[in-house]
Amino acid sequence: MAADDLVHEAIVHFLGGKRQLPRNIEPLAALYEVMRSIASHAHSRIKNGPIDNAIEVTNEHDDFEDKYDVPRSVIPISLASPEKIVQDRELLAEIERLVVVDPEVNGLILSWSEGNFGSDARFELGMSSNGFAATNRRLRRLLEEYKKRSNP
Numbered sequence: 001m002a003a004d005d006l007v008h009e010a011i012v013h014f015l016g017g018k019r020q021l022p023r024n025i026e027p028l029a030a031l032y033e034v035m036r037s038i039a040s041h042a043h044s045r046i047k048n049g050p051i052d053n054a055i056e057v058t059n060e061h062d063d064f065e066d067k068y069d070v071p072r073s074v075i076p077i078s079l080a081s082p083e084k085i086v087q088d089r090e091l092l093a094e095i096e097r098l099v100v101v102d103p104e105v106n107g108l109i110l111s112w113s114e115g116n117f118g119s120d121a122r123f124e125l126g127m128s129s130n131g132f133a134a135t136n137r138r139l140r141r142l143l144e145e146y147k148k149r150s151n152p
Contacts, residue, residue: 006035006038007031009035009038010031010034010035010038011031013034013038014031019034094146095109095146098142098143098146099139099142102138104127104135104138105135108121108125108132108139109139111124111125
């Protein structure tokens with residue numbers, strides 16, 4: 001974070017009411033402490049945050065392999081915990097059990113899973129606007145009923 005941005009952010013914190021200016025501390029000292037706190041939090045977020053998944057790894061030959069006589073390898077990192085993966089799989093299986101009785105709702109979910117939304121999904125399923133809206137409502141009702149049953 002640039003110094004100007006840090007000063008600006010600290011002033012916004014004071015003016016926005018996120019931070020209070022104590023009576024017994026000089027304003028400049030309070031501003032300094034807020035700036036230090038913001039910088040510390042930004043550094044912690046960067047240090048402890050997830051690895052940027054948008055970074056691309058190229059297969060181009062470089063001198064790394066020549067220097068160290070070791071092939072370059074990249075270890076993928078999953079941000080999901082094993083418990084979250086199991087929970088998501090169970091939820092997906094439960095949703096599949098709910099929608100299997102209605103072929104239009106099942107087709108809608110399959111279309112969504114392929115990345116088709118809105119009019120693209122409607123055209124893929126060959127539905128009219130009213131039929132597509134009705135299918136969306138049926139799906140919403142099914143999920144709301146499931147939510148009520150699972151969270152009494």
